[in-house]
Amino acid sequence: MKLKESIISITLLAGIFLFVGLLAAAQNDVQISDTSRIYQLNDQAYQYYYYSNLDSCKFFALQALQWSDKLLGLETVKNNEALLKRCKNLKAISLTNFARGIENKNITAARDTLTKALELVKETGNKREEAAIYTAFGTMYDFNGQSELAIQNHTKALELIREYGSRSEYAMKLTDLAVALRSNGSYGDALDKLMESLKISRELEDTSTIIETLLAMGFVYAFVEQWDDALSSQQEALKIFRLMNDSSGIARIYNDMGVTNMTSGNLDEALRLHRAALTIRLNSTEYYGTFASFVYIGQILEDFSDYEGAVENYKSGLQFAIKSGYKISIVDGHLSLGGAYMKLPDHEKALHQFEAAIKLSKEINDATGEARACMQIAKIYIGRNDHITALNWLNQAGEVAPKSNLKFLEEIYQSLAESYFKIGDPENAYKYILKYSDAKDSVITAENLEKITHLTNKLEFENKMALQKESNEKMMAIQQGQINRERLTRNIFLLGMLLAVVLGIIVLVRFREKQKLNRRLNETLANLRATQTQLVHAEKMASLGELTAGIAHEIQNPLNFVNNFSEVSVDLINELREEMAKGDQQEVDAISGDLQQNLEKIKEHGKRASSIVKGMLEHSRSGSNEKVPTDLNTLADEYLRLAYHGLRAKDKSFQSAFRMQADETLPNVNVVPQEIGRVMLNLINNAFYAVSEKTKAGINGYNPEVIVLTRRLNNTIEIRVTDNGSGIPDSVKDKIFQPFFTTKPTGQGTGLGLSMSYDIITKGHGGKLKLESEEGIGTVFIIELPT
């Protein structure tokens, strides 16, 4: 996020300098060297387009356009064919960017501008630029819901790029086309394109296309209601963004995952995700995204009947809609806020919002927005039994509402009929009842049609998927059957044989295709598995590093004893000889007793040291982890010390009290000791980290302390790791167990510790890992293990 902000501010600054430079240059004549200026201006325009700042995109594109026109007017340019081509291309690029800058406000003008740009590049024969213009066309149509046209244009661009572009551009294009196909309901085709794109971009290690493709895939799966597949595509993209530390991307995926969960009806999770997206976006300049997050949260809260919460979110959302400059979102914002006020109910405030929506929607010719606002106002007056005023608004709504929105018309006619009836105008009431029933019939027909289309698309998709998943054996069986049939038919008809051969070819071709798909799926799976193994190994090694320092200290103590007791024993032997010479039997007995004790001590401390080394080896060893009855008190105590001394060794200024409160009645529990050890180490390290951060803040009278407590509950054993650090903010609590989430500075944490701990406790041991935290007071991590 930081990076993006600085990119924007740098481009902005550069833009300002450039602009000033341009003003100065405008005094003089145009130079051929000005082409580089036009390139820069276009670059800037595109950057702004990419970050959804269309006004600035338009501004810079217009500058570029003016300059290219000036160049085209120069005699030197007109007389030099190569130069003329170059300038025409520049103009085409400027036109394309200009069209991008106005596509949200005036689609007709944008289309005409792009057509003009297309003519220019066709003159110059620049195929790559031609492809870019088709892409711009496609994106514009896609945004506008004209998916057939979008597909046509993206296909043209794809063909050009296949021939003239790079493989990476080709992969990107495939994804664009897939998005258009998806909008059109061709989910199966969309998925095919996405898989091809994913394969290429994986080979090229082109992360941005991988991510776009995964996200597009997520939505394909969501449209066919395969929520798990949708979420796992999104999560995979999330992993990449996390690795890249791209917070804006992370927010985008939280947003997408939120939408997936909203559509699948998992509202709690959706709320959590949208809030997570919002937290990130609030620190960015992505105003449109922030607006969207607020609105999603508002919608969910409305569903939960928390209207006050919804109002708060819509209000903030509206502010960001205004900042973003998207007029249509501002209208949406007013409508949403008004709707929530109605439910509160606060009709005055609601009216105020709807009036604002009407005013703005008139300005930008947003008929749907205007009609919806009128309808809402009418509802308020109906509620007050003021049917005359309501009728005014209803009629206005009926006039402006787009005739294609049957469902909305149905609602308007129904209200009109009811209100006319209430004021004693049966004639008009009857008229609207007729209109209402007409509209209703059409709505039902349209809905059925839509349902059927959707169902067909879904079935088609599922069929395709099912075919892909068919095992090779099954295909072999079909082939075998085919051969048998061939034998039969050979004896009967020549024609039959021919048919069988044709069928055989079809089956073979399909079989090959499926094999290819299967191979692709397997490759993807293998890639993912390999990555996962690497990450787990990295995390193990990271925690081993933390352990080593602690172990060095822990091992020093027993070694000191071994050294000391053997040294003192050498002295004792000398004394023993002296006393023997003297013949003092009593002293001889005492000394030999001591000697025996010392040898025991040496053995004991030697064992202690070797068990520490063994523990370290176990920690780093992978696989074949068996559950054995384990004394959790000893384990916890060991790791508490290891963690403390490990940190001390790294940072000598680190100070913290720590203590073990062991429940001595704890029975041995069947666990994998090295795994539980790893979890303990992780939690304790985090606890020490928390108190050391708070110490660094320099609060007077603060005594850092970490406590590890064990206790036996009914059917569970509880291990609590408590610290009195700064606590974990609510916004972080939700994410804390997610892989790659870390609040530590880059390089200090892998972000896998807690997520691995979570898996070890829940999946590996059937237990629970919970956290309780209060900001400013501290945090407790609670491990619950079944006995």
Next chain:
Amino acid sequence: MKILVVDDEKDIQPLFEQRFRREIRNGEMKFEFAYSGEEALKYLNGNQHEAVLILSDINMPGMTGLELLDRIKKIYNEPPPFVMMITAYGDEENYKRAMELGADDFLTKPVDFTELKEKIKTLH
């Protein structure tokens, strides 16, 4: 001369008893052992002015050696016992803090008993 040794490692007792075997037998020195800061304070409360020298480890669970030192120096004004701190970390930070809190001397683990004996003898 009575010496109180504070360390959470219990085997420190046989070790000291053997290292100072002669001195103990001659009645030159007498050792008491406490396995935590809390235990040491309890002992001192019951036997005020008895211990002339206190040898304490710094890194102990519960009350650390530095906290113990602080308490001893604050509570026992007259005559203050001689407190020598022992720690596995011979770092500046602990040394400075111990000195600030009024430690009279500083030893690092592993303890050099010949040196310790010399130091104790100069106390006489």
